[in-house]
Amino acid sequence: EPEVTQTPSHQVTQMGQEVILRCVPISNHLYFYWYRQILGQKVEFLVSFYNNEISEKSEIFDDQFSVERPDGSNFTLKIRSTKLEDSAMYFCASKGGGNSPLHFGNGTRLTVT
Amino acid sequence: GESVGLHLPTLSVQEGDNSIINCAYSNSASDYFIWYKQESGKGPQFIIDIRSNMDKRQGQRVTVLLNKTVKHLSLQIAATQPGDSAVYFCAENMGLGGATNKLIFGTGTLLAVQP
Numbered sequence: 432e433p434e435v436t437q438t439p440s441h442q443v444t445q446m447g448q449e450v451i452l453r454c455v456p457i458s459n460h461l462y463f464y465w466y467r468q469i470l471g472q473k474v475e476f477l478v479s480f481y482n483n484e485i486s487e488k489s490e491i492f493d494d495q496f497s498v499e500r501p502d503g504s505n506f507t508l509k510i511r512s513t514k515l516e517d518s519a520m521y522f523c524a525s526k527g528g529g530n531s532p533l534h535f536g537n538g539t540r541l542t543v544t
Numbered sequence: 545g546e547s548v549g550l551h552l553p554t555l556s557v558q559e560g561d562n563s564i565i566n567c568a569y570s571n572s573a574s575d576y577f578i579w580y581k582q583e584s585g586k587g588p589q590f591i592i593d594i595r596s597n598m599d600k601r602q603g604q605r606v607t608v609l610l611n612k613t614v615k616h617l618s619l620q621i622a623a624t625q626p627g628d629s630a631v632y633f634c635a636e637n638m639g640l641g642g643a644t645n646k647l648i649f650g651t652g653t654l655l656a657v658q659p
Contacts (some may be wrong), residue, residue, distance in 0.1 A: 435587075465598070465646075470652075473633065473649045473650060473651045473652060474588060474633065474635075474647075474649040475610075476647060476648065479646060487646050489646075515555050522587050522588070530576075530595070532578050532590045532593050533578070533590070533647060534590060535580075535587035535588045535589070536587050536592075537585070537586050537587045538586075538587050
């Protein structure tokens with residue numbers, strides 16, 4: 432069964448550094464998302480992306496965050512200057528057209544020290 | 545603001561029993577609801593979904609019930625197995641149009657299946 436893949440599985444970075452989290456969505460999907468989950472808390476929406484542009488974003492997704500689909504297969508989340516509170520699991524998800532559910536990857540655990 | 549929430553943070557059941565996990569939502573405009581299962585160290589895994597024009601939907605060993613009158617959603621798991629142990633999240637669609645742009649997740653219920 433096709434799946435969303437994310438790399439790396441764990442990323443450790445120092446505060447103030449830039450990180451790029453990578454995702455390969457399911458190949459025929461059209462909609463792409465990033466969510467995050469702080470340890471012990473619920474999954475929170477960050478951003479949705481369709482037709483090469485952001486379709487919606489949350490208040491968490493400030494100017495430090497950006498997304499890009501540089502080619503036909505990858506979807507990335509960049510955090511320009513990481514803060515301690517950015518430490519979380521970051522999940523990529525994708526969705527096909529019509530009435531279909533989101534499929535999530537297994538996440539990247541980001542640890543900011 | 546409006547949000548999705550769960551009544552029971554932890555549910556412990558015996559193997560073979562049926563499980564019922566509940567969820568309350570407060571946005572009457574939400575038209576699409578999903579149940580996800582999350583095992584330790586993994587991402588949310590789709591279980592079953594339901595649209596607001598339905599009251600019930602069945603899958604393999606799982607049934608989702610939607611009561612729009614009281615804004616309540618439930619997930620029933622028949623003959624619960626140890627492999628069902630996980631955190632279960634309900635989520636509602638609060639996005640634009642029908643593209644499931646923005647899912648709002650509840651806080652999760654931990655299902656613990658005792659052998």
